[in-house]
Amino acid sequence: MSGSIRGKNIVASPIRSLVPFADKAKEEGKKIIHLNIGQPDIKTPRVALSTVCKLKDEVITYGPSAGLPALRKEVVTYYEKFDAGLKQEDVFVTTGASEAILFALLTCCDNGDEVIIPEPFYANYLGFAQLANVNVLPINTTISNGFELPGAESFEPMITNKTKAIFLCNPGNPTGQLYDKDELTALMVLAKKHNLFVIVDEVYKEFCYDKPFVSVLSYRGMEDNVIVIDSISKVFSACGARVGYLICKNPSIQAAVLKIAQLRLCPPYYGQQLAIAAYSNASIYIERVKEKYLKRRNLLADRLSKMEGVISYKAQAAFYNIVELPVDDAEVFCKWLLTDFEIDGTTLMMAPANGFYFNRSLGIRQVRIAFVLEEAMINKAMDILEEGLKVYNSK
Amino acid sequence: MSGSIRGKNIVASPIRSLVPFADKAKEEGKKIIHLNIGQPDIKTPRVALSTVCKLKDEVITYGPSAGLPALRKEVVTYYEKFDAGLKQEDVFVTTGASEAILFALLTCCDNGDEVIIPEPFYANYLGFAQLANVNVLPINTTISNGFELPGAESFEPMITNKTKAIFLCNPGNPTGQLYDKDELTALMVLAKKHNLFVIVDEVYKEFCYDKPFVSVLSYRGMEDNVIVIDSISKVFSACGARVGYLICKNPSIQAAVLKIAQLRLCPPYYGQQLAIAAYSNASIYIERVKEKYLKRRNLLADRLSKMEGVISYKAQAAFYNIVELPVDDAEVFCKWLLTDFEIDGTTLMMAPANGFYFNRSLGIRQVRIAFVLEEAMINKAMDILEEGLKVYNSK
Numbered sequence: 051m052s053g054s055i056r057g058k059n060i061v062a063s064p065i066r067s068l069v070p071f072a073d074k075a076k077e078e079g080k081k082i083i084h085l086n087i088g089q090p091d092i093k094t095p096r097v098a099l100s101t102v103c104k105l106k107d108e109v110i111t112y113g114p115s116a117g118l119p120a121l122r123k124e125v126v127t128y129y130e131k132f133d134a135g136l137k138q139e140d141v142f143v144t145t146g147a148s149e150a151i152l153f154a155l156l157t158c159c160d161n162g163d164e165v166i167i168p169e170p171f172y173a174n175y176l177g178f179a180q181l182a183n184v185n186v187l188p189i190n191t192t193i194s195n196g197f198e199l200p201g202a203e204s205f206e207p208m209i210t211n212k213t214k215a216i217f218l219c220n221p222g223n224p225t226g227q228l229y230d231k232d233e234l235t236a237l238m239v240l241a242k243k244h245n246l247f248v249i250v251d252e253v254y255k256e257f258c259y260d261k262p263f264v265s266v267l268s269y270r271g272m273e274d275n276v277i278v279i280d281s282i283s284k285v286f287s288a289c290g291a292r293v294g295y296l297i298c299k300n301p302s303i304q305a306a307v308l309k310i311a312q313l314r315l316c317p318p319y320y321g322q323q324l325a326i327a328a329y330s331n332a333s334i335y336i337e338r339v340k341e342k343y344l345k346r347r348n349l350l351a352d353r354l355s356k357m358e359g360v361i362s363y364k365a366q367a368a369f370y371n372i373v374e375l376p377v378d379d380a381e382v383f384c385k386w387l388l389t390d391f392e393i394d395g396t397t398l399m400m401a402p403a404n405g406f407y408f409n410r411s412l413g414i415r416q417v418r419i420a421f422v423l424e425e426a427m428i429n430k431a432m433d434i435l436e437e438g439l440k441v442y443n444s445k
Numbered sequence: 446m447s448g449s450i451r452g453k454n455i456v457a458s459p460i461r462s463l464v465p466f467a468d469k470a471k472e473e474g475k476k477i478i479h480l481n482i483g484q485p486d487i488k489t490p491r492v493a494l495s496t497v498c499k500l501k502d503e504v505i506t507y508g509p510s511a512g513l514p515a516l517r518k519e520v521v522t523y524y525e526k527f528d529a530g531l532k533q534e535d536v537f538v539t540t541g542a543s544e545a546i547l548f549a550l551l552t553c554c555d556n557g558d559e560v561i562i563p564e565p566f567y568a569n570y571l572g573f574a575q576l577a578n579v580n581v582l583p584i585n586t587t588i589s590n591g592f593e594l595p596g597a598e599s600f601e602p603m604i605t606n607k608t609k610a611i612f613l614c615n616p617g618n619p620t621g622q623l624y625d626k627d628e629l630t631a632l633m634v635l636a637k638k639h640n641l642f643v644i645v646d647e648v649y650k651e652f653c654y655d656k657p658f659v660s661v662l663s664y665r666g667m668e669d670n671v672i673v674i675d676s677i678s679k680v681f682s683a684c685g686a687r688v689g690y691l692i693c694k695n696p697s698i699q700a701a702v703l704k705i706a707q708l709r710l711c712p713p714y715y716g717q718q719l720a721i722a723a724y725s726n727a728s729i730y731i732e733r734v735k736e737k738y739l740k741r742r743n744l745l746a747d748r749l750s751k752m753e754g755v756i757s758y759k760a761q762a763a764f765y766n767i768v769e770l771p772v773d774d775a776e777v778f779c780k781w782l783l784t785d786f787e788i789d790g791t792t793l794m795m796a797p798a799n800g801f802y803f804n805r806s807l808g809i810r811q812v813r814i815a816f817v818l819e820e821a822m823i824n825k826a827m828d829i830l831e832e833g834l835k836v837y838n839s840k
Contacts, residue, residue, distance in 0.1 A: 051640055051669040054609075057552040057701025066707065093503045102715065103498045108488045110685040110719070145540050145687065148709040156576060157452040161556065177708040181551060183578065214449075245446055274446040290505040290714030292540065292687075306452025312461065313572040314543040319685030320497065320715030324505070 060180055064173045064405020067381070071388040072399050081396040082388070083423065083431040088223065088369065090422045092287040092342065094324075095335050101327035102320055110319055115311040117143025117295075118322045124329040125280075125295060132255070134267035140299050142307050143317045147253050147281035147294035151175065154277050154296060155182040157306040158215050158247045165215040165249070166208055168199060170372065170406035170413055172223045172251070187213070188408035193374055193416065196363040197225035199233040202240040215247035215277075216240075221254040221263070224406045224418040225372055226347075226365025231264045238266070241275050247303075248272070251279040253294075254368035256336050259344050261366065273299040282321075284369075285336060286328040291321030343369050346421040346428055353432035357439065371419045372403055376439060380404070380417045383442055391438050398434040455575055459568050459800020462776070466783040467794050476791040477783070478818065478826045483618065483764065485817045487682040487737065489719075490730050496722035497715055505714055510706040512538025512690075513717045519724040520675075520690060527650070529662035535694050537702050538712045542648050542676035542689035546570065549672050549691060550577040552701040553610050553642045560610040560644070561603055563594060565767065565801035565808055567618045567646070582608070583803035588769055588811065591758040592620035594628040597635040610642035611635075616649040616658070619801045619813040620767055621742075621760025626659045633661070636670050642698075643667070646674040648689075649763035651731050654739050656761065668694040677716075679764075680731060681723040686716030738764050741816040741823055748827035752834065766814045767798055771834060775799070775812045778837055786833050793829040 052058075065086055072082055116122065122141040129136050144150040151174070159165065161183040167175060169188040179186045187208050191197040205216065216237060220229045241248045248266055255263045266276045281294035296307055328335075347365050354362040359376030377383040381402035391397055403416035421428060447453075460481055467477055511517065517536040524531050539545040546569070554560065556578035562570060564583035574581045582603050586592040600611065611632060615624045636643045643661055650658045661671045676689035691702055723730075745766055746759040754771030772778040776797035786792055798811035816823060 051642075051695060052697040053552045053642075053695070053701050054555045054558070056555055057698070057704075060701065060704045060708070062704050063707045087507075089506055091504065094505050099500075099502070099505075103500065105494075105498065107494070109486065110489050110494075110683040111484055112482075112684040145713070146710060152709075157448045160449045160451055161578065163449070174708050177704070181705070181708070183556065247446075247448075288505040289507040290711060292711070292713040300446060300448070302447040303452070306448050306455065309452075309455045309457050309572070310576070312458040313455070313569050313576070314547075315541060315569075316685060316687070318540070318687040318713035318716055320719075321713055324715075 056180065061173070061177050065401045068384055068388060068399065071385055075388045075397065079395065080392055083396060083398050083427055083434070085419045085421070085423065085431055086399040086401040088284070088420050088422060089289060090284065090287045090369070091424065092339050094288045095286055095328045095331065097331055098286060098288070098324045098328040102324050105323060113316040113319055113322065115316050116308060117141070117317055118326070121322050121326050124326055128329055128332065129267065132263070132265040132268060134265055136267070136297065139304065140297055142296045142311055143322060144294045144296055145317050146283065146292045147251065147279050148174065150279040150294045150296035151178045151251070152182065153307050153310055154249045154279060155179060155184050156310060157303050158249065158277065159184045162212060163214045164210065164212045165217045166205060166213060167217045169408050170224055170403060172219055173405050175217065176408065186408060190412070191225070193361060193363065193372055196366070197222065197227040197372065199229045199237070202236040205237065205240055209244050209246070213244070213246060215249050217249045219251040221258060221367030223254065223368055224370045224403060226368045226370045228258055228261060228263065228367035230261060234264055234266060238269050238272055242272065246275065247277055248275050249277045249279065253279065253281045253284050256285045257340055257343050257369060258367040259347055263367070267297065277303065282325045282328060286325070287339070288321070288324060288328070291324050292318050293321040293325045343421065346425055349425050349428055350419065350421050350432070353429070357436050359439070369421045371421065372416050373419055374416045376443065377415060380415050384417060386442060387434070387438050391441065393434050393437060396430065396434065398431045398438070451575065456568070456572050460796045463779055463783060463794065466780055470783045470792060474790065475787055478791060478793045478822055478829070480814045480816070480818065480826055481794040481796040483679070483815045483817060484684060485679065485682045485764070486819065487734050489683045490681055490723045490726065492726055493681060493683065493719045493723040497719050500718060508711040508714055508717065510711050511703060512536065512712055513721070516717050516721050519721055523724050523727065524662065527658070527660040527663060529660055531662070531692065534699065535692055537691045537706055538717060539689045539691055540712050541678065541687045542646065542674050543569065545674040545689045545691035546573045546646070547577065548702050548705055549644045549674060550574060550579050551705060552698050553644065553672065554579045557607060558609045559605065559607045560612045561600060561608060562612045564803050565619055565798060567614055568800050570612065571803065581803060585807070586620070588756060588758065588767055591761070592617065592622040592767070594624045594632070597631040600632065600635055604639050604641070608639070608641060610644050612644045614646040616653060616762030618649065618763055619765045619798060621763045621765045623653055623656060623658065623762035625656060629659055629661060633664050633667055637667065641670065642672055643670050644672045644674065648674065648676045648679050651680045652735055652738050652764060653762040654742055658762070662692065672698065677720045677723060681720070682734070683716070683719060683723070686719050687713050688716040688720045738816065741820055744820050744823055745814065745816050745827070748824070752831050754834070764816050766816065767811050768814055769811045771838065772810060775810050779812060781837060782829070782833050786829070786836065788829050788832060791825065791829065793826045793833070
């Protein structure tokens with residue numbers, strides 16, 4: 051007896067396809083350097099961890115559906131530096147950014163509606179769109195210019211009466227790009243003209259290395275259009291706490307989000323307590339973390355720039371880099387690294403990038419590298435990549 | 446600029462409609478006894494709370510999408526007493542039972558499919574069905590026989606080619622009923638005959654006062670049809686931890702659930718650690734909690750049976766009782782209790798029961814009472830209800 055067709059059709063996570071080969075390699079005693087997933091190695095703020103350990107609750111009760119007031123208040127204050135002008139009621143605490151993505155799609159779009167998303171994009175956007183019966187219209191961006199945002203004139207012809215939103219990831223996963231004020235402004239004008247929501251996943255906003263981050267929440271006059279998705283997962287290296295946010299000032303969206311939030315009762319209590327404490331000393335912690343990523347970014351870009359046949363660029367933000375390799379099929383090469391290659395008993399795992407494209411024939415020679423490990427490890431990984439490419443291409 | 450039509454159409458939680466009046470009463474200095482929500486006053490197991498406080502993790506990382514292996518293993522062992530015959534891969538840890546409900550609907554049903562649910566039912570089933578584009582066909586049960594499950598002959602004429610599942614809550618919220626072996630067996634035969642899934646929310650299964658609980662997981666030959674929803678919220682009084690389960694042995698459903706689980710990355714880490722510890726000493730704790738609820742159940746039934754014009758019954762399980770009051774509109778009466786009545790500065794909040802019916806004109810004279818408070822408090826609440834009814838009806 052089989053389940054729903056939609057259950058069968060949901061796209062499987064592309065970064066998991068190589069997991070069986072990685073597991074086998076580990077069983078055989080190989081060490082694997084994981085540059086394939088966005089799981090930071092950075093320690094969660096100590097004050098946040100110890101706060102959870104000191105909680106004195108005797109009953110872990112349901113909390114408010116929109117999140118603990120103390121946390122919503124912290125988020126309002128935190129966003130002052132981004133000129134967001136938030137009130138507490140604009141902030142909905144969600145179970146990770148994942149839940150916020152689903153809530154945004156459900157409240158902005160009806161079945162059969164469309165959202166335009168620059169590709170390559172975080173693969174799970176597509177899965178959530180499938181759950182919400184929303185069609186994704188990809189707009190292509192390319193490695194040749196570091197995945198720059200296309201101009202409004204490229205978006206405009208795609209807009210139909212079914213188009214409800216433009217969905218961005220800024221800073222970008224998997225690209226590491228950062229959209230600047232001019233690029234965003236052009237899209238805002240377009241969104242206003244066509245009555246579109248602008249949904250922006252800003253979870254990597256603290257890690258911008260070359261130019262300042264601009265939040266879409268800072269645009270006056272766009273209060274009705276803008277929905278921001280955020281999370282503590284990356285900024286406080288607390289992915290497992292499952293705390294994210296949907297932030298928006300549109301009263302109609304707020305009312306719908308609240309009802310959906312009430313359906314699932316409340317976000318996780320412990321994660322929220324951890325988050326409250328994390329914000330209390332955020333700036334020093336974040337600055338330190340950003341410095342680490344900056345060094346890693348520089349090292350990675352430097353190593354990649356010296357590899358023959360490799361096309362890449364310096365990631366401006368986040369902790370990802372798309373890299374085009376001198377191979378026919380990056381997935382086959384990534385698999386080969388796991389099954390047939392090693393240096394001193396160690397090999398490398400990367401994410402084939404075609405899974406981040408709507409059209410999976412694009413990005414076939416590309417991989418995504420997450421620079422979430424110490425520099426020594428990144429250096430070792432790049433040694434493996436460089437040598438691996440030589441051996442692979444001399445076969 | 447307004448959002449999606451579905452966002453507007455999502456039913457608001459019925460137990461929240463009186464909240465503004467309760468808030469106002471509190472502002473005016475009134476005390477309110479809350480029998481309106483299923484938030485137990487019972488303490489979370491101390492061993493579970495202290496385990497969370499002793500965690501030594503330095504990074505709160507993503508966990509496996511299906512849940513921590515140690516927790517899945519505990520659940521397998523825990524279910525042995527229900528003759529469930531589980532393997533670890535049958536258990537998916539979810540963010541509360543809420544998420545498991547949504548996963549079950551998404552993986553069993555396509556857009557426009559139908560599920561049959563005995564009403565009155567937990568109101569959020571309807572909201573989740575709306576999100577999943579699934580139509581709810583209610584089958585009426587009545588207070589006159591304590592909300593007994595209708596026979597298969599009542600279900601069968603409702604089944605169309607769109608019907609994909611029968612959805613039960615056993616033990617029942619809001620009814621406190623418990624379906625026995627014979628009732629369930631009849632439905633199982635029907636489900637087999639028509640290739641239907643049987644989705645059963647068993648979150649209250651530990652609180653059965655008069656006869657033993659039968660899990661649908663214990664039916665051999667129904668492995669492909671059965672999906673169970675469970676949670677630690679009620680059994681371990683840990684509602685805010687957000688840990689639930691979807692349990693099923695059907696490989697097609699398992700594959701789809703895993704993909705959706707991967708989309709949202711993982712369930713909350715701290716709640717899972719709490720749950721692992723809670724299971725380690727579960728039986729003593731649960732027995733003690735059940736005794737408390739049993740005393741409260743008996744007290745409540747006794748008090749209600751002595752009130753003139755009140756129709757009720759002894760709840761067999763869970764911690765809810767539907768009560769039919771000698772008033773025209775229970776919601777108006779519940780509101781009046783909050784705004785216009787008190788005894789020694791205290792009043793009572795109950796949940797109007799019409800919100801638990803698909804057809805909201807049903808249950809118009811009924812309320813749901815949750816016996817989640819100490820006996821002294823229940824006694825005081827019943828004093829208020831008894832006197833309140835007299836005053837209200839003499840107006």
